[in-house]
Amino acid sequence: xxxxxxxxxxxxxxxxxxxxxxxxxxxxxxxxxxxxxxxxxxxxxxxxxxxxxxxxxxxxxxxxxxxxxxxxxxxxxxxxxxxxxxxxxxxxxxxxxxxxxxxxxxxxxxxxxxxxxxx
Numbered sequence: 001x002x003x004x005x006x007x008x009x010x011x012x013x014x015x016x017x018x019x020x021x022x023x024x025x026x027x028x029x030x031x032x033x034x035x036x037x038x039x040x041x042x043x044x045x046x047x048x049x050x051x052x053x054x055x056x057x058x059x060x061x062x063x064x065x066x067x068x069x070x071x072x073x074x075x076x077x078x079x080x081x082x083x084x085x086x087x088x089x090x091x092x093x094x095x096x097x098x099x100x101x102x103x104x105x106x107x108x109x110x111x112x113x114x115x116x117x118x119x
Contacts, residue, residue, distance in 0.1 A: 012109060016099050017041040020092030021074070028087045029078050036077070044073040 021044075022037035031037075051069040056062040075085035103109045 012103075014038065014041055014045070016096050016103075017045060017092070019099055020094075020096035021088065023095040024088035024091030025078050027091050028084050029080055031078060040074065040077045043077070044070050047073050 018034065018038040018041040021041050022034050025031040025037060048066050048070045052062065052066040055065045071082065071085045071089055074088050075082055078084065078088060
């Protein structure tokens with residue numbers, strides 16, 4: 001059952017992250033393709049995980065490198081440069097917090113189930 005639970009948590013996290021990126025990209029760039037946001041979320045989270053695994057042990061620098069790598073994926077996938085990527089990421093984070101909060105109120109997930117920092 002643990003494998004099924006892990007898959008469910010992964011899928012919820014992916015959908016929440018993709019929804020956040022979708023909202024952020026829609027606001028910042030006008031892009032309106034949810035499938036594109038899902039792929040972006042998947043690639044960005046994989047890149048974040050790899051960089052965090054390799055450098056996460058380095059105080060301050062490790063998490064900062066993971067964030068820059070995440071922003072780099074958004075910058076690569078959406079137009080507008082690094083400032084737009086930062087705006088998309090910020091809005092994505094806020095949208096994800098709201099989504100997780102609503103899901104937790106509905107009893108669908110625990111606030112930390114989707115892995116959103118600050119939830």
